[in-house]
Amino acid sequence: MHSLKELKMSKLLIVDDEPDVREFAKNFFVKRKLEVDTAASGSEAIDLVKKSKPELILLDLRMEGIDGLETLKQIKEIDKNIKVIMVTGVNDAESINKAKELGAKGYIHKPLILEELEKVVLKEIRK
Amino acid sequence: MTINYKRELEAAAKNMILIHRPDTLIKLVLRTTVRKARLTHAAALLYDKKKNIYIFAESKGETGVKVPSGYVRLDPNSGLIKFFREKKNYLLHKEGVLEFAEISNFLKTKKELFAKDKLLKSYLQETKYQMQLFDAYLCIPSYIHGTLLGLLLLGSKKSEQPFSKEEINFFVALTHDVTMAVRNAQLFEELKSELDKNHSLFIHTAQALASAIDAKDHYTHGHTERVTQYCMAIGRELIKRKKIRVTGNFLETLRVSSLLHDIGKIGIPDDLLSKKGPLTEDERRDIEEHAMIGSSILNPLEELSDAITAVKQHHENFDGTGYPKGVKADEINIYARIIRVADSYDAMTSDRPYRKAFSDQQAFEELRQYSGTQYDPTVVKVFIDIYRRGDL
Numbered sequence: 001m002h003s004l005k006e007l008k009m010s011k012l013l014i015v016d017d018e019p020d021v022r023e024f025a026k027n028f029f030v031k032r033k034l035e036v037d038t039a040a041s042g043s044e045a046i047d048l049v050k051k052s053k054p055e056l057i058l059l060d061l062r063m064e065g066i067d068g069l070e071t072l073k074q075i076k077e078i079d080k081n082i083k084v085i086m087v088t089g090v091n092d093a094e095s096i097n098k099a100k101e102l103g104a105k106g107y108i109h110k111p112l113i114l115e116e117l118e119k120v121v122l123k124e125i126r127k
Numbered sequence: 128m129t130i131n132y133k134r135e136l137e138a139a140a141k142n143m144i145l146i147h148r149p150d151t152l153i154k155l156v157l158r159t160t161v162r163k164a165r166l167t168h169a170a171a172l173l174y175d176k177k178k179n180i181y182i183f184a185e186s187k188g189e190t191g192v193k194v195p196s197g198y199v200r201l202d203p204n205s206g207l208i209k210f211f212r213e214k215k216n217y218l219l220h221k222e223g224v225l226e227f228a229e230i231s232n233f234l235k236t237k238k239e240l241f242a243k244d245k246l247l248k249s250y251l252q253e254t255k256y257q258m259q260l261f262d263a264y265l266c267i268p269s270y271i272h273g274t275l276l277g278l279l280l281l282g283s284k285k286s287e288q289p290f291s292k293e294e295i296n297f298f299v300a301l302t303h304d305v306t307m308a309v310r311n312a313q314l315f316e317e318l319k320s321e322l323d324k325n326h327s328l329f330i331h332t333a334q335a336l337a338s339a340i341d342a343k344d345h346y347t348h349g350h351t352e353r354v355t356q357y358c359m360a361i362g363r364e365l366i367k368r369k370k371i372r373v374t375g376n377f378l379e380t381l382r383v384s385s386l387l388h389d390i391g392k393i394g395i396p397d398d399l400l401s402k403k404g405p406l407t408e409d410e411r412r413d414i415e416e417h418a419m420i421g422s423s424i425l426n427p428l429e430e431l432s433d434a435i436t437a438v439k440q441h442h443e444n445f446d447g448t449g450y451p452k453g454v455k456a457d458e459i460n461i462y463a464r465i466i467r468v469a470d471s472y473d474a475m476t477s478d479r480p481y482r483k484a485f486s487d488q489q490a491f492e493e494l495r496q497y498s499g500t501q502y503d504p505t506v507v508k509v510f511i512d513i514y515r516r517g518d519l
């Protein structure tokens with residue numbers, strides 16, 4: 001099963017250390033006809049990016065282990081063309097600036113508005 | 128299988144009374160609703176006053192859309208929230224709920240109305256879309272004094288049958304009960320945090336007053352702090368050994384009493400407090416006044432009655448030979464009896480203008496010698512035991 005999945009290029013990769021969030025966001029975008037992969041940590045995301053390059057990554061800023069900024073940096077080192085949208089808290093202004101310097105495409109605040117999430121992701125994928 | 132909704136409601140209400148935490152309460156209600164009415168899922172959207180947004184607080188369900196707690200929000204100007212804030216009744220059930228089927232139908236059939244009012248159409252479309260985003264078939268609002276406190280979003284029934292009138296009434300009644308319970312729980316939490324805030328303000332005030340007393344009397348620098356520390360150690364040990372029947376907030380009262388025990392020194396002239404030579408009879412009487420002065424200063428604070436008595440009595444002797452009233456044994460309150468020992472010990476082990484400090488051993492010898500006359504024997508014994516254990 002896993003090898004099949006690897007062959008297929010997944011369009012969207014969701015990186016979040018909360019299982020509920022991964023499940024919800026995945027279902028949300030699968031319903032919108034996207035191919036979605038998930039990663040539970042920064043290191044898992046980096047491994048996945050090495051194997052199959054997603055078009056767009058939805059990356060949680062605050063994670064256990066390798067945090068969002070470090071993950072972003074390493075992903076950009078693997079392929080700087082992969083688009084990354086950061087999922088941040090309202091008070092993460094400093095990290096948002098750093099993420100932009102590291103080449104993040106944009107960011108979205110938690111708690112987020114679903115329409116906004118939908119719009120941001122679909123816009124980037126359809127480009 | 129049909130459910131007895133009235134009975135379910137009564138059972139739910141009974142549970143709610145017992146729960147003081149809004150989040151636990153909402154979890155319980157969502158779980159009950161999903162199970163009893165066999166729904167795909169249910170979610171609760173709650174108003175966050177500080178951020179002025181509505182946040183998905185909780186969702187439950189095995190098959191439907193489950194929004195992670197705290198991950199998704201709706202702004203007050205979004206369609207769904209506006210719909211309930213502004214109570215656009217023409218669409219609503221008379222119970223005040225919004226059904227997906229109804230809003231869809233309304234959008235399809237009222238073309239004439241929308242031709243005149245394009246804004247209305249786009250706003251209702253947005254509302255409908257937001258219901259779709261959460262797969263909500265039924266939205267039930269919860270109001271407190273006319274303010275939208277939250278929304279209960281219900282998925283469909285697993286049987287895919289439409290909701291019956293009885294079911295809708297059940298959900299509305301349940302939401303109403305939950306609203307009241309959440310409101311109570313919130314009030315309870317607010318009150319608690321308000322009390323905590325006031326309480327810590329109060330303790331800080333008492334500490335500030337205590338430092339003011341210490342600052343006035345250079346020779347007793349740090350005296351109040353040390354006495355308070357000894358008193359607390361004695362108090363805890365008395366509780367541990369079940370030597371006292373703990374009523375109310377014993378340790379808090381003890382802390383306040385010991386912090387404030389010398390507050391009456393504010394009314395004693397500085398030169399008298401720091402006089403180097405021996406005191407005349409009049410001077411001694413003036414200094415002894417500090418116990419009465421202290422209790423008069425605190426007198427307006429009714430809540431502190433036990434502490435005020437302690438301030439007044441902290442120089443009373445166990446055998447009735449102390450001042451200001453010469454009361455004895457149980458007539459002296461426990462806080463004063465504890466302070467009496469801690470206060471004397473600190474006075475003995477500190478340098479005074481007219482003598483050098485006693486050693487710990489000498490001080491304990493004194494305490495033992497006057498145990499039963501000046502000091503409460505139980506308090507002396509406990510204090511010495513704590514010292515021997517090395518816990519002072």
